[in-house]
Amino acid sequence: MSDIIKHGTLHTDDWTVVRVVEGEDLAALELPAGRVIVPLALWLARRDSLLAGAEAGVVGVWLAGTEDPATLAGDLLRLQLIAVDFPKFADGRGYSIATLLRARFGYAGELRAIGDVLRDQFFFYTRCGFDSLQPKEGKYSRAQLEAALASLKDFSEPYQGAVDRAEPLFRRQTRKEAA
Amino acid sequence: MYQYDEYDQRIVDERVAQFRDQTRRYLAGELSEDEFRPLRLQNGLYIQRHAPMLRIAVPYGNLRAKQVRMLAHIARTYDRGYGHFTTRQNLQFNWPKLEDVPEILAQLATVQMHAIQTSGNCIRNVTSDPFAGVAGDEQIDPRPWCEIVRQWSTFHPEFAYLPRKFKIAVNGATDDRAVIQVHDIGLDLKRDASGNIGFRVLVGGGLGRTPILGEEIAAFVPWQDILSYCEAVLRVYNLHGRRDNAYKARIKILVKALGIDAFRAQVEAEFAHLKGGPATLTEAEVARVARHFVDPVRETLPAENAAYAAQLAGNKAFAAWARRNVRAHKFAGYASVVLSLKQTGIAPGDITADQLDHVADLAERYSFGEVRVTHEQNLVLADVRQSELFAVWESARDAGLATPNIGLLTDIIACPGGDFCALANAKSIPIANAIQARFDDLDYLHDIGEIEINISGCMNACGHHHVGHIGVLGVDKNGEEWYQVTVGGDQGNDTALGKVIGPSFAAAEMPDVVSSLIRTYTEHRHPDERFIDTVRRVGVEPFKTRVYAEREQRKQAHV
Numbered sequence: 001m002s003d004i005i006k007h008g009t010l011h012t013d014d015w016t017v018v019r020v021v022e023g024e025d026l027a028a029l030e031l032p033a034g035r036v037i038v039p040l041a042l043w044l045a046r047r048d049s050l051l052a053g054a055e056a057g058v059v060g061v062w063l064a065g066t067e068d069p070a071t072l073a074g075d076l077l078r079l080q081l082i083a084v085d086f087p088k089f090a091d092g093r094g095y096s097i098a099t100l101l102r103a104r105f106g107y108a109g110e111l112r113a114i115g116d117v118l119r120d121q122f123f124f125y126t127r128c129g130f131d132s133l134q135p136k137e138g139k140y141s142r143a144q145l146e147a148a149l150a151s152l153k154d155f156s157e158p159y160q161g162a163v164d165r166a167e168p169l170f171r172r173q174t175r176k177e178a179a
Numbered sequence: 180m181y182q183y184d185e186y187d188q189r190i191v192d193e194r195v196a197q198f199r200d201q202t203r204r205y206l207a208g209e210l211s212e213d214e215f216r217p218l219r220l221q222n223g224l225y226i227q228r229h230a231p232m233l234r235i236a237v238p239y240g241n242l243r244a245k246q247v248r249m250l251a252h253i254a255r256t257y258d259r260g261y262g263h264f265t266t267r268q269n270l271q272f273n274w275p276k277l278e279d280v281p282e283i284l285a286q287l288a289t290v291q292m293h294a295i296q297t298s299g300n301c302i303r304n305v306t307s308d309p310f311a312g313v314a315g316d317e318q319i320d321p322r323p324w325c326e327i328v329r330q331w332s333t334f335h336p337e338f339a340y341l342p343r344k345f346k347i348a349v350n351g352a353t354d355d356r357a358v359i360q361v362h363d364i365g366l367d368l369k370r371d372a373s374g375n376i377g378f379r380v381l382v383g384g385g386l387g388r389t390p391i392l393g394e395e396i397a398a399f400v401p402w403q404d405i406l407s408y409c410e411a412v413l414r415v416y417n418l419h420g421r422r423d424n425a426y427k428a429r430i431k432i433l434v435k436a437l438g439i440d441a442f443r444a445q446v447e448a449e450f451a452h453l454k455g456g457p458a459t460l461t462e463a464e465v466a467r468v469a470r471h472f473v474d475p476v477r478e479t480l481p482a483e484n485a486a487y488a489a490q491l492a493g494n495k496a497f498a499a500w501a502r503r504n505v506r507a508h509k510f511a512g513y514a515s516v517v518l519s520l521k522q523t524g525i526a527p528g529d530i531t532a533d534q535l536d537h538v539a540d541l542a543e544r545y546s547f548g549e550v551r552v553t554h555e556q557n558l559v560l561a562d563v564r565q566s567e568l569f570a571v572w573e574s575a576r577d578a579g580l581a582t583p584n585i586g587l588l589t590d591i592i593a594c595p596g597g598d599f600c601a602l603a604n605a606k607s608i609p610i611a612n613a614i615q616a617r618f619d620d621l622d623y624l625h626d627i628g629e630i631e632i633n634i635s636g637c638m639n640a641c642g643h644h645h646v647g648h649i650g651v652l653g654v655d656k657n658g659e660e661w662y663q664v665t666v667g668g669d670q671g672n673d674t675a676l677g678k679v680i681g682p683s684f685a686a687a688e689m690p691d692v693v694s695s696l697i698r699t700y701t702e703h704r705h706p707d708e709r710f711i712d713t714v715r716r717v718g719v720e721p722f723k724t725r726v727y728a729e730r731e732q733r734k735q736a737h738v
């Protein structure tokens with residue numbers, strides 16, 4: 001069980017992120033009990049047997065920064081959870097991947113940021129379409145995470161459009177002419 | 180100049196609150212050094228050799244008098260009474276305390292200023308022509324477009340953690356004074372055959388360890404689409420730029436690796452999805468921003484002011500200053516004045532708090548209250564009546580701001596270098612000062628004519644050494660400070676990268692090296708030929724030969 005932020009509030013969550021080490025036999029790997037988020041390679045290798053789980057909301061898939069979200073384009077209606085991994089918080093590929101999943105491919109299910117997920121990036125994650133944020137186990141106490149909710153609202157009217165608000169400020173609000 | 184509305188102000192105020200909390204958490208040990216670093220960098224805060232350094236954004240080099248006074252106030256209150264203008268038109272303070280930075284940012288916010296994205300791996304402060312709006316060769320005013328790009332890039336959520344820093348420059352004149360060819364994206368304002376405004380887009384330029392000139396990725400992107408087009412470029416870069424090696428992470432390396440055609444194909448594929456989307460600019464928005472940059476109400480004046488002509492004829496020192504530091508203006512009877520921050524013995528680009536106040540006074544009195552920063556690290560009063568040039572000169576001279584050397588040898592561009600910068604291999608400022616001291620004879624300086632010497636303390640090339648007619652780069656040889664010299668670099672329409680002339684030099688040799696280069700030039704030049712043109716005509720060889728021959732003679736003389 002881990003504490004996550006979902007739709008702007010704290011939740012206790014029972015999904016397990018499955019990480020495989022290089023060279024591991026994906027076909028033979030035993031998945032933990034309960035709800036699992038599997039790496040893309042494992043999903044592709046065992047898609048037929050995992051599809052029912054995906055549709056039932058007990059199997060999700062996570063993408064690494066190097067992975068093309070288009071690979072999942074055909075499965076987006078079946079998957080109820082997709083995660084994007086941030087190996088380091090300063091590695092920003094996940095923001096583009098999330099944007100593509102939402103804005104280009106129309107993915108509407110849960111989109112979760114996993115890995116090195118820190119509160120000072122919460123605002124950017126949600127703008128790019130992540131609706132759940134899972135910091136590393138033990139990174140924040142529940143109280144710290146509670147306090148971190150404030151970071152979701154760092155800026156009230158951002159300039160540019162993004163997934164959360166597609167319209168840029170100049171379309172969203174009437175900006176007065178210079179006096 | 181652009182004035183904030185309630186939305187702009189709120190964003191800057193919210194940034195202050197955000198950074199105040201981040202600094203508090205860092206000082207309380209809740210944020211690690213690694214976690215805090217990109218946050219402070221995206222607020223312009225470096226940890227330097229002696230103290231933190233705070234880089235304040237001067238968007239495309241535009242300042243109002245009130246803002247200049249605030250910079251003076253901050254210099255006095257939180258620093259040691261001076262600041263440093265950079266080659267990216269920003270201002271740096273070298274001695275603020277980390278704990279004071281949130282308060283400094285709060286004070287800046289009261290005059291519509293900030294330090295947002297002046298460092299870090301994000302889209303940096305957009306730069307442009309310091310003579311925008313007043314230059315005779317301007318086709319389209321770049322400032323509204325700079326402001327539009329500034330707003331779009333501020334806290335862009337998708338591009339806050341790019342592989343590396345990302346710089347955009349905009350040019351709207353026949354002569355490119357924004358050096359767009361050495362930027363990650365260079366935007367060149369154009370009109371198509373039917374007179375519609377758009378941009379020729381260059382991509383993949385940059386100095387640093389691997390200097391590369393940008394290549395054309397699009398011949399004409401209509402203005403409506405420019406943000407979508409930039410978004411496409413940035414997305415391809417964000418997803419595919421290298422993140423394994425900081426030296427190979429700039430977009431120029433990706434463009435080179437793929438080739439411009441393959442890179443263009445990827446951008447076009449992305450752009451096809453974005454074109455026509457919500458980022459498409461509207462006429463209303465462009466008009467809203469452009470209204471901040473309409474011409475001030477100027478008087479109708481004769482093209483030549485008789486009193487000014489008489490002052491020029493009657494005062495040699497004034498005439499010398501006017502010749503170098505006054506530029507023609509598109510409007511009859513007006514001129515632009517360059518205030519030199521290149522007094523011999525002062526670090527290039529440095530300015531004291533008192534001088535800042537003085538500049539603010541000059542701007543208010545003579546130039547519609549505005550000041551521009553040039554990437555050559557000088558200041559500009561863009562809009563001065565010819566009849567008032569003499570008064571401006573006298574006043575600027577009293578404040579040490581009227582060295583008549585703009586474009587001359589002593590108008591040296593130099594980064595802060597080893598005196599301040601933690602990344603430096605070698606010092607830059609003492610080299611600049613030693614060269615200035617060698618060439619302090621004004622008549623000789625004028626005889627040498629236009630020449631640019633650019634000095635960087637390391638490969639990061641903040642002093643733009645590659646594009647200096649003479650470039651000087653600090654290198655480390657077994658823990659000692661040495662200097663590599665290039666010749667033949669240039670900026671503007673003929674941007675070129677200089678060629679290394681040979682083995683590097685000790686600091687003490689540098690004035691002699693420059694003397695040798697200048698002697699070679701004066702010997703080979705045709706009448707009225709600039710240094711760089713002589714280099715182009717005769718090649719680097721004679722310069723190189725003479726520099727090392729004279730170096731050998733000096734050595735012999737010593738034994």
Ligand code: SF4
Nearest residue numbers: 594600603636637641
């Ligand atoms: S060029 Fe190097 S030494 Fe000079 S300011 Fe930049 S990083 Fe520092």
